[in-house]
Amino acid sequence: MQDGKRLAPTAAAPQASATHGGPAQPPHFVLDHRVRILLALGFGLLVLHAGVVGLGAFAVAAGALTVLLSRRSAADLRLTAAAVIFVGLWTVVKCAVELWSGASVATALTDSALLGLRLGLLILVGLCLALSSSPRKLGLALAWMLRPVLGRRAWSVALALALMIHFLPLTWQTFDRLRQTMRLRGTGLPWRQRLILLPQAALRALSQKTWNQTIAIASRGLDEEAAWREPFPANAAHWCLGSAALLAGFFLARL
Template sequence: MTEAARRLFGLDPRLKLGWALIAGGLIWHGGTPGLLAWILVLGALVALLRPLGRDLSRLWRGGALFALFWGALQAGLLWLDGAPSLLVLGQASQLALRLFALVLLGLGLVLSTPPRQSGLALAWAGRPVLGVRAWEPALALTLMIHFLPQCRRAMRGVRLGLEQRRLGLPLTRRWALFASAVLRALGRRTWEQTLAVASRGLDDPEAWIGRFPPPDRSWLAAGALLALLGVFSFS
């Protein structure tokens, strides 16, 4: 890990979570020049946090395909509605760029912030509203972030196992077998995760009281970057 990536990883999780929430709103309401600026900056941050290896390149392709699918779907709906071609192309491409920027934003947040730190930041932010129950959404967020990579690994393992066995089953039977095997694997991991939560005392509100340092100059730098990208978003 480079020194710059180490600094990003060590930033206050409250700063990163709040920055991501505001950035998501700016991305969703910004124009095309702003979206291109967001993709450039967020793509550089993601590449900085983890070099472009096989796993990360697969995530990039998945995010791009996700954005292109919804962009193409919107283009088809607008075309069926009789919209002009330029309007169809403009709105569909803008939606694809917006979704891809949001994918990069989420990927950067996940890569730079451990699930436990994200949960502590969410509990801190929700305590003025939810009181002692703020730990519950924090625990849910932590488990969700922790569980998503396990889902990917389980699905990949089952798929590779079926390919290596070469059972020669029909497509519907193969998908049914794949789904049942994935559900069994995830059910086993869910039970293991439940035991881990109980054994570490994470079902106790006291476990979600974070002790964060006071804001420093990194907050000013993050705010300046956010303001600059916000200007591009509405230019």
């Protein structure tokens, strides 16, 4: 059931001071997960409408935050490389389309660079949100936020978000491991046959992981509305901090 452990409710950590007799550690500041979701949505919208100066400031902030949150593992580096290739591909496509439509070289390069920067920033914003918390915590926060609108159906949307955050990196890791396996063991395999075998093997591996995840969710009772109810404190300071960050982002986007 390892595929479902990230969606399981986290158990309370033991009190170190009571066990070892040491001094109690001051609690760390943890930003409210509801505020994190609103910040991600807000900055995602600001990225779409920001100017060059605002995009540059957002890129520096998002890049620094991603570096702080990243584990700097080999899998993270390969994921970053794939994201860079994805953004670069669409930047080249945008430039080619602009040139094909009769735009000047300067205009085509400028527009394609802005598209690539916006697309890269949107990926960084989503990555920061995923790295900063667990899928379970983000799902609980989303269920709380959607409950006034969707009522008792809010938990299904929260579960879908948690599964998406859980399976996106898992899917990439599965493809990455299969590519490495085929490169090491299938040295004489033609590239056309590799293109056929890779999605087939990935589909089989992901179907097994999906089944394991389904069993884990059912065994922990996460397929019921009651499992996605958690009382959240008011955290007025957190909301004020998030509002100040969005306000600062709004002014930067207008530059």
